[in-house]
Amino acid sequence: MREAIRAELEQEYAQRRAENERIEESRKREIAERYPEIHVLIREREQLVFGTLRHILNHQAREENLPEKMRSLSEEIRRKLKENGLPENYLEPVFRCPLCRDTGYTGEPVREMCTCMKEAWQRKMQAQNGLDVNDRETFERFDLSLFSDQRAPGEKRSQRELMQRAREICEGWADAWPDTTRDMLLSGPSGLGKTFLMRSMARRLSERGKDVLLVSAYQMFQTARACYAANQTEPEELIRPAILMIDDLGSEPLMQNVTVEQLFLIINRRQELGRSTVISTNLSAEEFRGRYTERIASRMMDSARSRVIILKGKDLRQVRGNG
Numbered sequence: 078m079r080e081a082i083r084a085e086l087e088q089e090y091a092q093r094r095a096e097n098e099r100i101e102e103s104r105k106r107e108i109a110e111r112y113p114e115i116h117v118l119i120r121e122r123e124q125l126v127f128g129t130l131r132h133i134l135n136h137q138a139r140e141e142n143l144p145e146k147m148r149s150l151s152e153e154i155r156r157k158l159k160e161n162g163l164p165e166n167y168l169e170p171v172f173r174c175p176l177c178r179d180t181g182y183t184g185e186p187v188r189e190m191c192t193c194m195k196e197a198w199q200r201k202m203q204a205q206n207g208l209d210v211n212d213r214e215t216f217e218r219f220d221l222s223l224f225s226d227q228r229a230p231g232e233k234r235s236q237r238e239l240m241q242r243a244r245e246i247c248e249g250w251a252d253a254w255p256d257t258t259r260d261m262l263l264s265g266p267s268g269l270g271k272t273f274l275m276r277s278m279a280r281r282l283s284e285r286g287k288d289v290l291l292v293s294a295y296q297m298f299q300t301a302r303a304c305y306a307a308n309q310t311e312p313e314e315l316i317r318p319a320i321l322m323i324d325d326l327g328s329e330p331l332m333q334n335v336t337v338e339q340l341f342l343i344i345n346r347r348q349e350l351g352r353s354t355v356i357s358t359n360l361s362a363e364e365f366r367g368r369y370t371e372r373i374a375s376r377m378m379d380s381a382r383s384r385v386i387i388l389k390g391k392d393l394r395q396v397r398g399n400g
């Protein structure tokens with residue numbers, strides 16, 4: 078996933094540089110055709126540079142005040158451009174990002190990704206996970222006031238306090254990853270904001286530049302089936318991301334044996350490779366065990382490697398909307 082995005086970005090930047098060159102060339106042609114007096118000055122500046130190079134190569138005396146001459150020619154060119162109603166920098170190199178000049182990288186000797194490329198990277202990661210830039214699902218927008226401040230039945234704390242705690246755990250996990258439990262299971266009835274919390278985690282992780290893939294359970298099984306149908310030994314796309322988030326597990330149609338077997342292979346392989354899997358489900362612990370068998374349940378509910386959050390309370394959508 079990561080490598081695919083990098084390759085895509087490299088290609089986009091190469092296209093942008095080619096486009097910049099085309100613009101530079103067409104401007105030069107335009108000047109040559111329509112503004113001969115400016116063209117003469119440009120030729121003169123070129124001659125000056127090439128002439129000096131020739132002198133150096135031939136070990137001859139070089140033009141003494143070259144920088145001064147270059148500067149005054151350049152100034153004259155800029156002045157004439159302005160006179161003709163063109164921008165002064167019309168003939169200077171074209172680029173969108175002054176930091177990296179559209180190479181995508183800055184820094185010497187250590188090459189670092191430029192902020193413009195980092196931002197483009199993030200946009201791609203968000204888009205891949207179906208997270209729009211203007212998306213409302215962030216930790217900051219998780220509205221605790223939607224939850225009752227009355228004590229939940231059989232609980233010491235109110236639903237609002239319980240949800241606040243759940244938000245803290247999710248946000249803490251997303252901020253601390255990879256120094257966290259490997260896996261996470263978010264369980265509880267629908268309409269309590271599990272999807273909201275999961276999308277907030279995916280957003281935070283991708284903002285941190287982490288390799289995260291968020292899929293619905295339905296999409297995940299579709300992908301897995303397509304991979305096996307194409308005779309791949311394992312669904313590469315679902316194994317590769319450092320963090321795989323599966324939303325709403327339990328909502329997919331259950332094809333006995335196949336569904337459970339595929340899920341086991343994915344979770345097991347990811348655990349072998351030390352990668353993280355986060356699952357949200359409407360199923361209770363007992364229902365989860367019943368549907369996906371003990372060997373999957375024990376993997377996702379093992380407190381040594383998985384953080385289990387159980388949400389309780391009323392479906393918020395019956396009160397006021399929240400995802």
Ligand SMILES: [Zn+2]
Nearest residue numbers: 174177191193
């Ligand atoms: Zn840049």
